[in-house]
Amino acid sequence: MAKQTERSSGSSRRSFLAGAAAGIAGSALPVxxxxxxxxxxxxxxxxxxxxxxxxxxxxxxxxxxxxxxxxxxxxxxxxxxxxxxxxxxxxxxxxxxxxxxxxxxxxxxxxxxxxxxxxxxxxxxxxxxxxxxxxxxxxxxxxxxxxxxxxxxxxxxxxxxxxxxxxxxxxxxxxxxxxxxxxxxxxxxxxxxxxxxxxxxxxxxxxWMTNATLVQQHITRHFGSLRQRNASFYDRKPPFLxxxxxxxxxxxxxxxxxxxDSFYGHLLPARPGKITNPMSNWSAYFSPWCVAVNRFGRRFTDEAQGKLTGRQMTRQGEQMCVQEVARQSDAMAAYVYDDIVYKQYACENCGLGGIDKYIAYKMSGAPTAMANTLTELARQMEDWGVGMSAELIVRDITEYNQAAKNGKTWALPVPKTSAKHALAVENPPFYAILGQAGITSTxxxxxxxxxxxxxxxxxxxxxxxxxxxxxxxxxxxxxxxxxxxxxxxxxxxxxxxxxxxxxxxxxxxxxxxxxx
Ligand SMILES: Cc1cc2nc3c(=O)[nH]c(=O)nc-3n(C[C@H](O)[C@H](O)[C@H](O)COP(=O)(O)OP(=O)(O)OC[C@H]3O[C@@H](n4cnc5c(N)ncnc54)[C@H](O)[C@@H]3O)c2cc1C
Incomplete structure (x- = not known):
């Protein structure tokens, strides 16, 4: 790391405490x-x-x-x-x-x-x-x-x-x-x-991504559940107030x-999942092809919204999706996908991150599920103990699958507007990873x-x-x-x-x- 200049080792704690105090007492006050x-x-x-x-x-x-x-x-x-x-x-x-x-x-x-x-x-x-x-x-x-x-x-x-x-x-x-x-x-x-x-x-x-007051006012009331994906995550790095x-x-x-009201970030493993470097390991670039459900098991957003096509669409769709995750209870969501999506977009050799995201989330200790039927996958997700209802998961994904097969996901109560990304979740094995929104910057x-x-x-x-x-x-x-x-x-x-x-x-x- 960079050369230390004009340092005094005894001062770091004092500086940190000063910063922390400012954050609690005066986060919305002039410096x-x-x-x-x-x-x-x-x-x-x-x-x-x-x-x-x-x-x-x-x-x-x-x-x-x-x-x-x-x-x-x-x-x-x-x-x-x-x-x-x-x-x-x-x-x-x-x-x-x-x-x-x-x-x-x-x-x-x-x-x-x-x-x-x-x-x-x-x-x-x-x-x-x-x-x-x-x-x-x-x-x-x-x-x-x-x-x-x-x-x-x-x-x-x-x-x-x-x-x-x-x-x-x-x-x-x-x-x-x-x-x-x-x-x-x-x-x-x-x-x-x-x-x-x-x-x-x-x-x-x-x-200002660690300023609770500002983030709650502008981005999400689930500030406490967001995961920080910036220098403040590292030992003794002061917050971004x-x-x-x-x-x-x-x-x-x-x-x-x-x-x-928007931010840059990526999905990170849900707690108690442990985040290690490089943080980009966890970025779920493939999310536009998934079905995203919140911690109650309900599909809540257009996973592929955005105005662009091709690779940019994927990146931007993923960005929009993670911002919606931040606004869900506990800033939490599960991305559900099948073997087609796994092999094309979420595996080690897919070029979208160069890492098997299912394995990465599982190794982190975050809840994950893998099964040969949607019913079994949903049962495993209910067992995560975060409030998911297996019945609701199966109901929402079945409804989504029906619309995907008919080319009518745009007509769903929560539409998916990009037909290209509206793939039915129908080829086993099925996967689910549980993440929380990670905020990099405002x-x-x-x-x-x-x-x-x-x-x-x-x-x-x-x-x-x-x-x-x-x-x-x-x-x-x-x-x-x-x-x-x-x-x-x-x-x-x-x-x-x-x-x-x-x-x-x-x-x-x-x-x-x-x-x-
Ligand atoms: C895993 C990861 C991968 C990324 N990859 C990319 C990428 O490939 N391309 C890309 O474009 N972006 C990427 N980003 C985002 C990008 O790195 C950051 O958003 C960008 O570096 C921010 O630069 P900055 O100079 O504005 O802020 P910073 O680099 O955060 O610098 C701000 C500095 O100000 C200091 N500071 C704060 N308050 C005070 C104060 N009161 N007095 C004095 N100093 C203060 C902070 O301690 C900090 O050191 C990535 C981020 C992460 C976490």
């Missing part, structure tokens, strides 16, 4: 409200650009700002940089704007255009730096990072260029002067509170115009313009404030375009533009409302 009772500032640093968050959005922004001539400081809440980026598969899509519009038509066109126009520039920069990035030589060919190596490489690049990467140093709030220009951040470091004064701040804190979003809102920023966030500047409610940019990565809202909406792509594209844009930010006209004196 600044959480530090009122703390000790006075003990240190001050001056720089040109301070970047908040050490994932792909933040590290890209820092390197770009540095290459453009700025002094940079990155502050990272965790004991090491990398965030969810370090736990990803590393695929950086470079889809065209038209593809993005087709895949996520409810998303923000300006944000999508900006990403599509800049992700290849990011790729060129990475190649010029000799970073561990593959592909991208041809337009649209897709790129990939070697996640941990890439994070280490970026940290070394920043440090060897004279920048700093401060770990266990969460941003507490933004600092502004009397003219409401951003002049830096107040952070909690292992050595005490620290004021980092800068001409520009780039927010890249990775989203939406620190960037709240800090921006506190200054009057606009939330994105959409995306708050889609709603801060509204930015094409320069990466955070927009005020008035429509004007907030002077000195930029964002990158998942903190930016409405790039994805319902369907998923790729957050490494978002981090790469806007890291590039915001880093370069933050480096051009002039010194604040109103000087470096903090306004009474934000002074430490």
């Amino acid at each position: 600044g409200a959480q530090v009122a009772a703390q000790a006075p500032t003990t240190q001050e640093i001056r720089t040109d650009v301070v970047v908040v968050g050490g994932g792909i959005g933040g590290l890209t922004a820092a390197v770009c700002a540095q290459k453009a001539g700025a002094r940079v400081v990155v502050i990272e809440k965790a004991y090491e940089p990398g965030g969810t980026t370090a736990h990803s598969e590393g695929g950086v899509a470079n889809s065209t704007y038209e593809d993005m519009r087709a895949n996520a038509p409810e998303g923000d066109p300006d944000v999508q255009r900006t990403v599509s126009e800049n992700v290849d520039k990011w790729g060129e920069l990475m190649r010029s730096l000799d970073a561990p990035v593959g592909g991208g030589e041809k337009p649209g060919a897709g790129m990939s990072i070697a996640p941990v190596m890439w994070v280490n490489f970026m940290v070394r690049t920043i440090e060897s260029g004279g920048g700093k990467v401060l770990v266990e140093t969460p941003m507490l709030r933004l600092l502004t002067n009397r003219q409401e220009e951003v002049i830096g951040v107040l952070a909690d470091s292992p050595k005490g509170l620290i004021r980092i004064l800068a001409k520009a701040v780039v927010l890249a804190t990775g989203g 939406g620190d960037g979003l709240f800090a921006a809102l506190q200054l009057g920023a606009q939330p994105s115009t959409g995306g708050f 889609h709603g966030g801060i509204r930015v313009n094409t320069l990466g500047q955070v927009l005020h409610r008035s429509g004007k940019p907030i002077p000195g404030l930029f964002a990158a990565g998942v903190d930016i809202g409405n790039f994805n909406n319902c369907t998923y375009l790729g957050n490494l792509t978002l981090g790469a594209g806007y890291g590039y844009v915001s880093g370069n533009n933050a480096a051009k930010q002039p010194a604040p006209k109103g000087g470096w004196g903090a306004s009474p409302t934000t002074s430490a």
